[in-house]
Amino acid sequence: MRPATVSAGEGTPRTRPNSYWTRVSARVRADPVVIGCLAFLAAIALCALFAGSVAPSDPFQSDIVSRLRPIATAGFPLGSDELGRDMLSRLIYGARLSLLMGLLPVVAAFIIGTVLGTIAGYMGGFVNALIMRVVDVFYAFPSVLLAVAISGFLGSGVTNIIIAMTVVFVPPISRIAESVTNQIRSREFVAAARASGATPGMIVHTHVLPNVIGPVFVYATSLVSVSIVVASGLSLLGLGPKPPQAEWGLMLNSLRSAFSINPLVAALPGLFIFMTSLSFNLVSDSLRAAISVKA
Amino acid sequence: MSESLRQDLAPILAARALKKHFGIRRGWLRRATLHAVDGVSFEVAPGEVLGIVGESGCGKSTVARILVGLVEPDEGSLKLDDIEIAVGNRRGVNQVRKQIQMVFQDSFASLNPRLTLGESIAFTASARGASRRASAERALALLAAVGLDPSRFAHRYPHEASGGQRQRVNIARSLAGDPRVLVLDEAVSALDKSIEAQILNLLQDLKEEMHLTYLFISHDLHVVRYMSDRVAVMYLGKVVESGNAADVMSMPLHPYTSALVRATPTGDPARRVAKPPLEGEPPSAIDLPSGCRFRSRCPRAQAMCAEQEPALRFEGLRQVACHFPL
Amino acid sequence: MLFYLLKRILLAIPVALGVGLVCFLLVHLAPGDPISALVSADTPQEVVDQLKRDYGLDRPLPLQFASWVGHIVRGDLGTSIATGRSVAAEIDAAAGNTFVLAGAAGLIGFPIGITLGFLGAWFRGRRIDQLCSLVGVVGVSIPHYWLGMVLVSIFSVALGLLPAMGAGPIGASWAWDWAHLRHLILPAVAMSVIPMAITMRTVRAAVADTLDQEFVEALHAKGLPARRVLAHVIRNTAATTLAVVGLQFGYLLGGSILVEIIFSWPGTGLLMNNAIAQRDLPLLQGTIVVLAMFFVALNLLVDLAQTLLDPRVIRK
Numbered sequence: 001m002r003p004a005t006v007s008a009g010e011g012t013p014r015t016r017p018n019s020y021w022t023r024v025s026a027r028v029r030a031d032p033v034v035i036g037c038l039a040f041l042a043a044i045a046l047c048a049l050f051a052g053s054v055a056p057s058d059p060f061q062s063d064i065v066s067r068l069r070p071i072a073t074a075g076f077p078l079g080s081d082e083l084g085r086d087m088l089s090r091l092i093y094g095a096r097l098s099l100l101m102g103l104l105p106v107v108a109a110f111i112i113g114t115v116l117g118t119i120a121g122y123m124g125g126f127v128n129a130l131i132m133r134v135v136d137v138f139y140a141f142p143s144v145l146l147a148v149a150i151s152g153f154l155g156s157g158v159t160n161i162i163i164a165m166t167v168v169f170v171p172p173i174s175r176i177a178e179s180v181t182n183q184i185r186s187r188e189f190v191a192a193a194r195a196s197g198a199t200p201g202m203i204v205h206t207h208v209l210p211n212v213i214g215p216v217f218v219y220a221t222s223l224v225s226v227s228i229v230v231a232s233g234l235s236l237l238g239l240g241p242k243p244p245q246a247e248w249g250l251m252l253n254s255l256r257s258a259f260s261i262n263p264l265v266a267a268l269p270g271l272f273i274f275m276t277s278l279s280f281n282l283v284s285d286s287l288r289a290a291i292s293v294k295a
Numbered sequence: 296m297s298e299s300l301r302q303d304l305a306p307i308l309a310a311r312a313l314k315k316h317f318g319i320r321r322g323w324l325r326r327a328t329l330h331a332v333d334g335v336s337f338e339v340a341p342g343e344v345l346g347i348v349g350e351s352g353c354g355k356s357t358v359a360r361i362l363v364g365l366v367e368p369d370e371g372s373l374k375l376d377d378i379e380i381a382v383g384n385r386r387g388v389n390q391v392r393k394q395i396q397m398v399f400q401d402s403f404a405s406l407n408p409r410l411t412l413g414e415s416i417a418f419t420a421s422a423r424g425a426s427r428r429a430s431a432e433r434a435l436a437l438l439a440a441v442g443l444d445p446s447r448f449a450h451r452y453p454h455e456a457s458g459g460q461r462q463r464v465n466i467a468r469s470l471a472g473d474p475r476v477l478v479l480d481e482a483v484s485a486l487d488k489s490i491e492a493q494i495l496n497l498l499q500d501l502k503e504e505m506h507l508t509y510l511f512i513s514h515d516l517h518v519v520r521y522m523s524d525r526v527a528v529m530y531l532g533k534v535v536e537s538g539n540a541a542d543v544m545s546m547p548l549h550p551y552t553s554a555l556v557r558a559t560p561t562g563d564p565a566r567r568v569a570k571p572p573l574e575g576e577p578p579s580a581i582d583l584p585s586g587c588r589f590r591s592r593c594p595r596a597q598a599m600c601a602e603q604e605p606a607l608r609f610e611g612l613r614q615v616a617c618h619f620p621l
Numbered sequence: 622m623l624f625y626l627l628k629r630i631l632l633a634i635p636v637a638l639g640v641g642l643v644c645f646l647l648v649h650l651a652p653g654d655p656i657s658a659l660v661s662a663d664t665p666q667e668v669v670d671q672l673k674r675d676y677g678l679d680r681p682l683p684l685q686f687a688s689w690v691g692h693i694v695r696g697d698l699g700t701s702i703a704t705g706r707s708v709a710a711e712i713d714a715a716a717g718n719t720f721v722l723a724g725a726a727g728l729i730g731f732p733i734g735i736t737l738g739f740l741g742a743w744f745r746g747r748r749i750d751q752l753c754s755l756v757g758v759v760g761v762s763i764p765h766y767w768l769g770m771v772l773v774s775i776f777s778v779a780l781g782l783l784p785a786m787g788a789g790p791i792g793a794s795w796a797w798d799w800a801h802l803r804h805l806i807l808p809a810v811a812m813s814v815i816p817m818a819i820t821m822r823t824v825r826a827a828v829a830d831t832l833d834q835e836f837v838e839a840l841h842a843k844g845l846p847a848r849r850v851l852a853h854v855i856r857n858t859a860a861t862t863l864a865v866v867g868l869q870f871g872y873l874l875g876g877s878i879l880v881e882i883i884f885s886w887p888g889t890g891l892l893m894n895n896a897i898a899q900r901d902l903p904l905l906q907g908t909i910v911v912l913a914m915f916f917v918a919l920n921l922l923v924d925l926a927q928t929l930l931d932p933r934v935i936r937k
Contacts, residue, residue: 020408020409187404188399188401188404188405189404189405189406189407189415191365191399192397192399192405192406192465192468193407193418193419193422194364194365195363195364195365195396195397196393196396196418196419196422196423196468196469196471196472197389197392197393197422197423197472198418198419198422199422202418202422206407206410206418207407207418210407210409211407211408211409
């Protein structure tokens with residue numbers, strides 16, 4: 001929350017707000033590739049949110065007779081899977097779980113990681129050492145290995161994948177938050193705030209956090225694509241939702257044997273994972289470029 | 296107010312034997328001590344401007360930070376109105392300490408780039424417990440008080456204002472908590488000369504209007520002489536001379552002060568300095584010379600100077616730390 | 622310098638212990654009590670009780686951990702439930718295969734990544750740079766398991782050129798002959814893409830950074846030949862490049878599971894997958910421990926090498 005907004009009353013000439021985020025988003029919006037990606041992601045999100053209305057058929061309706069129909073068959077715009085279910089509908093429904101497993105861990109890790117990192121960075125000393133050493137231990141695992149380890153032991157299921165991926169992402173986010181907080185803490189305006197007698201809580205809230213959240217957020221966006229790919233990969237291993245649920249990684253797994261029969265249809269779930277991941281990466285890259293331009 | 300009248304009033308701020316050492320690492324395992332502030336004492340009367348001058352590294356910025364509570368001294372006492380504020384983080388102490396505020400040198404770094412100028416000022420006001428509305432109003436009032444049109448400046452961001460304007464905002468911000476003492480740490484050093492003059496005049500006006508006391512820290516003797524009633528000269532963590540500003544500048548008693556004065560360009564081409572008044576560089580604050588700290592560069596140094604460190608003692612209305620003052 | 626290196630080595634020990642602790646505690650994540658996770662369902666009760674005593678599960682947790690560490694250090698990683706063989710033996714056989722796969726993927730990916738990254742930075746702003754950046758962002762986004770499947774459908778199913786599964790003729794162990802190498806090509810390519818892309822992006826950023834420094838412009842202005850600038854660039858970016866290559870190699874080793882299951886490559890990844898499928902938790906835990914410890918050791922090596930290459934890297 002910002003401190004008291006100072007409005008200058010009547011007769012103030014209207015100026016466009018020139019805050020940090022308006023400038024960043026202006027730069028991002030200028031890139032046509034990014035606009036395209038955002039449009040695609042919006043479409044996927046809409047599919048996920050309104051799957052029931054968007055999907056043409058029932059994703060669980062199987063019909064063995066119509067298994068593995070090619071793309072553009074009547075009644076199966078994107079073909080059918082190994083149990084005769086409509087691919088398009090399953091892909092649309094699949095977006096729900098795939099996006100959930102991809103986005104939620106990053107969001108959760110963003111919150112947890114920023115809090116941990118900011119506390120560690122601002123307080124320094126023993127608290128910092130304690131938090132960061134624990135973070136280091138988890139950071140010492142390769143991410144896929146850690147994700148497999150946690151969900152392998154917890155058991156399969158969407159919740160467990162989300163938990164595992166969150167644990168994987170908290171350490172890198174904490175590190176970035178701690179590093180940025182350290183830099184901000186030594187800036188003169190923080191010293192000025194301390195000299196003015198504000199409590200540490202107020203200083204962190206008004207001065208430190210707003211300056212930390214930006215860079216950490218942009219870093220977090222670069223993790224979304226990894227999260228989607230790895231989460232779907234865990235699903236592929238059987239650690240995710242169970243059949244007959246629709247989820248892109250799971251679908252890819254069950255269509256593996258179908259690759260020799262109808263490769264185009266079998267490749268579709270992976271294609272969607274790829275395109276979603278690519279879009280997130282392009283947007284994230286653009287954001288990173290936008291904030292590193294000096295004002 | 297005349298000099299003698301001021302001396303009769305009880306000092307608003309009194310520092311005694313302030314010491315701050317920093318442990319630093321040299322190379323691998325050796326540790327050394329940096330004597331940043333090594334026994335500094337001074338008093339400031341209400342409404343007075345005390346200037347503190349010295350070369351970089353003499354400890355004046357550390358003194359400033361001790362005054363506002365950003366750095367805790369290792370030894371010594373600091374009293375505001377006879378209330379000890381040098382130690383501890385107890386609530387009562389913090390409340391009193393808030394009556395001393397500071398304006399920093401780098402006007403841009405002192406402001407949060409994400410907040411508008413108005414919000415930065417309001418934050419300080421609300422840090423003292425004012426409500427959001429009251430803080431906002433106070434911010435507007437202070438902007439006007441420092442000569443900035445609130446309707447034009449309250450919504451601006453630091454990067455949209457010039458150095459002089461930002462420094463005015465910093466001054467306004469430091470006043471937001473109704474302080475009684477303002478520490479100005481090289482507050483005008485980074486500004487163009489013409490702007491510097493404006494800010495100095497502003498500071499003087501504010502001092503009269505709001506009954507403030509200033510500690511004016513600078514390395515620029517001209518500015519210090521212009522602003523200050525009294526001045527203290529620091530060298531390597533200690534005060535070597537203090538007294539009435541005009542007197543100290545025109546008739547320095549300490550060889551170091553004399554060298555400083557002579558080294559300052561006067562703008563009078565007739566007065567050329569034949570050779571640099573001071574030779575060599577200041578010894579490091581880590582390996583201090585024995586006896587008087589200045590003896591390695593002092594033209595008047597004698598055997599005694601290497602053996603015994605001179606104490607700060609009175610010579611009339613002035614204080615000098617030298618065995619053989621001028 | 623030596624002191625600093627020693628310090629880094631010493632600092633790695635608590636991290637290794639922490640990693641071990643996490644691996645040790647993993648078993649407790651599993652639903653049910655650890656013993657039921659460690660044995661199959663139809664084990665007679667006396668055996669279970671004996672195991673409880675052997676594993677010291679009736680002792681406090683810290684003591685359990687200490688004795689577990691003692692076992693690990695002696696090379697005893699427990700016994701696989703599914704096969705009955707020692708976990709160490711299973712890993713031993715598989716680890717070599719994963720190493721080969723990771724090594725091959727690295728051999729393909731790193732040189733390409735470094736080259737493209739360098740080219741992109743050298744010609745920054747021009748079309749080559751844009752092309753390289755495109756390759757980079759595509760490579761980073763691609764699900765490598767899906768790529769593996771696509772490669773199989775093209776090269777194995779459609780063209781019949783390369784095998785789709787396994788590491789060689791059945792029953793034979795790894796050998797460096799064409800009969801085995803032809804199995805290596807597709808999985809190695811699939812795995813190489815992500816490290817290639819990450820390496821490319823990192824190298825490009827580092828080289829561009831160095832080239833953008835003002836004094837490089839000054840060097841150019843003084844008429845310094847490109848060769849010398851090149852040497853300067855290499856000197857400055859060697860440490861970063863080494864770091865990213867090392868890190869990515871670690872990921873290749875630890876994260877090979879997804880590609881290994883697509884190709885049924887008999888490595889540690891496939892081992893873990895089977896362990897998960899069969900709830901063979903000792904095997905799973907043992908494999909994780911080995912891979913994680915290797916990653917820690919690799920990070921330490923990279924750290925030390927970085928310091929030797931560029932002393933400016935020394936952090937507090």
